[in-house]
Amino acid sequence: MVPPLIELTGATKRFPSGSGSVHTAVRDLTMTVQPGEFVAVVGPTGCGKSTTLSLVSGLQPPSAGRVRVNGEDVKSIPDGVGYMFQTDAVMPWRSVLDNVASGPRFRGASKSEARAQAVDWIARVGLAGFEKYYPHQLSGGMRKRVALAQTLVTKPKIMLMDEPFSALDVQTRALMQDELLRLWSGSGAAVIFVTHDLDEAIALADKVVVLTTSPATVKDVFEIPLERPRKVEDLRLTEEFRKLYADIWESLRSEVDKAREKGASNVA
Numbered sequence: 235m236v237p238p239l240i241e242l243t244g245a246t247k248r249f250p251s252g253s254g255s256v257h258t259a260v261r262d263l264t265m266t267v268q269p270g271e272f273v274a275v276v277g278p279t280g281c282g283k284s285t286t287l288s289l290v291s292g293l294q295p296p297s298a299g300r301v302r303v304n305g306e307d308v309k310s311i312p313d314g315v316g317y318m319f320q321t322d323a324v325m326p327w328r329s330v331l332d333n334v335a336s337g338p339r340f341r342g343a344s345k346s347e348a349r350a351q352a353v354d355w356i357a358r359v360g361l362a363g364f365e366k367y368y369p370h371q372l373s374g375g376m377r378k379r380v381a382l383a384q385t386l387v388t389k390p391k392i393m394l395m396d397e398p399f400s401a402l403d404v405q406t407r408a409l410m411q412d413e414l415l416r417l418w419s420g421s422g423a424a425v426i427f428v429t430h431d432l433d434e435a436i437a438l439a440d441k442v443v444v445l446t447t448s449p450a451t452v453k454d455v456f457e458i459p460l461e462r463p464r465k466v467e468d469l470r471l472t473e474e475f476r477k478l479y480a481d482i483w484e485s486l487r488s489e490v491d492k493a494r495e496k497g498a499s500n501v502a
């Protein structure tokens with residue numbers, strides 16, 4: 235058995251909230267991610283999904299429990315981690331080429347090496363010919379492709395993705411999901427992908443982790459035995475997919491209902 239690449243064991247995160255009280259965002263959360271595994275995390279709005287990612291990224295230390303990457307306790311941002319968020323990190327004042335080259339440059343590559351890597355990844359995400367464009371000259375989907383190239387050019391061992399496609403229209407979103415799967419399949423990277431969208435979680439992942447309503451802890455873990463390579467739009471029409479959806483939704487629904495009862499206005 236290969237040791238997990240990412241391991242949260244009884245991880246708890248508390249934040250001070252006004253009036254001197256404490257808010258528990260994540261409680262006693264245990265989950266593992268194997269090297270090269272694609273794990274989707276779903277849960278009701280505000281349950282603690284992003285906080286869970288921030289524990290793995292080292293942006294937040296746990297208040298209790300352990301968070302390990304590669305067998306080591308996470309004390310700062312671990313090496314080899316790439317991020318992608320809902321609002322992309324594309325710098326508006328830089329061309330596509332300079333945006334993608336900035337990661338390798340920051341990690342010490344020479345200017346020409348960084349540019350060569352950037353040109354390669356810009357082509358791989360389907361943007362060859364757009365190197366000199368600026369972000370405002372691109373569509374939302376194209377900017378996501380730039381963000382994907384920015385993330386992958388650094389060859390991360392771990393990709394932490396927090397609803398990266400949620401601002402896209404449905405068709406562009408499906409395209410980007412296929413692109414992500416295509417690019418990830420050759421990368422060997424482990425992924426934690428946070429999403430509100432159960433369809434998206436099942437279409438992309440090897441494993442779907444259902445979190446409880448706040449404070450987040452793991453409610454259920456579902457293996458997704460769908461064959462790869464996958465075409466997300468075709469996959470959604472299959473009986474196997476609908477069955478998985480029904481099973482996982484059964485688990486998620488009661489948490490969404492609890493969150494609604496607690497008064498969350500915008501739930502899963």
Ligand SMILES: Nc1ncnc2c1ncn2[C@@H]1O[C@H](COP(=O)(O)OP(=O)(O)OP(=O)(O)O)[C@@H](O)[C@H]1O
Binds near residue numbers: 249279281282285448
């Ligand atoms: N830095 C912080 N300081 C104080 N409270 C925080 C902090 N970060 C998160 N929280 C609180 O922790 C809880 C969980 O937030 P988190 O963003 O992790 O949830 P989420 O499931 O990702 O939300 P969403 O579904 O809206 O994306 C929320 O009540 C939030 O207000």
